[in-house]
Amino acid sequence: MKQVYLVRHCKAAGQEPDAPLTEAGVRQAEALADFFSGRAVDVILSSPFERAYRSIAPLADRLAVDIVMDDRLTERILSGSNHADWREMLRLTYEDPDLHYEGGESSNAAMSRAASVVSEALNSGRNNMVVVSHGNLISLLLKHFDNRIGFKEWEAMSNPDVFQLTFSSEDKPSIRRIWED
Incomplete structure (x- = not known):
């Protein structure tokens, strides 16, 4: 069996790639490291955005495991410009997965x-x-593995958040949210 733990970054000071963690986010990163104590971890893959790799750095330090940065894990760009109704725009992209906005x-x-x-x-x-x-x-x-996941599940996510995907075969994993606020 293979385990993939999907971790949403801790609280950050903004959305920019170099936005640091807030003070609360730094404490959450330590809590994440505590949360993973006792769990086997062979590799850590992270978005290169500061808020992502800083969220998992305490765990990497404790385990003496390198963090492998992967640009494919950067946040999805919804649009090339800011929109007041971005939440509605985002909701529509769950209904029509081919929908994309200019610059997005x-x-x-x-x-x-x-x-x-x-x-x-x-x-x-x-x-x-x-x-x-x-x-x-x-x-x-998560939607890739379970098409029932959508906008509502995105809205319910916390910073941080952790989902455990258990693969007993290479196809569809069992998915469980294992982080508790």
Whole structure:
């Protein structure tokens, strides 16, 4: 059996790639490291955005495991410009996964790049992987494995959040949210 732990980053000071964790986010990162104590971790893959890799750095330090940065785990860009109604725009992309706005990425495109990371990790010979990313991308990755997941599940996610995907075969995993606020 293989385990993939999908981790949404801790609370951050913003959405920019270099946005740091807040003070609360730094404490949450330590809590994540505590949460994973006693769990086997063979590899840590992370978005290169600061809020993602800083969220998992305490665990990596404790385990003496390198964090492998992967650009495919960056957050999905909804649109090339800001919109007051971005939440409604996002909701529509769950209903129509090919919908993309100017300067943005469709749900299917984002889902595909995230799924390729997990597929490669599953084929790497490792059994216990931590994948750190962002809320929208993680919800789309979960949707890749269970089409019932959508906007409502994205809205319910916390910072941080952890989902355990258990693969007994290479196809569809069992999915459980294991983080408790």
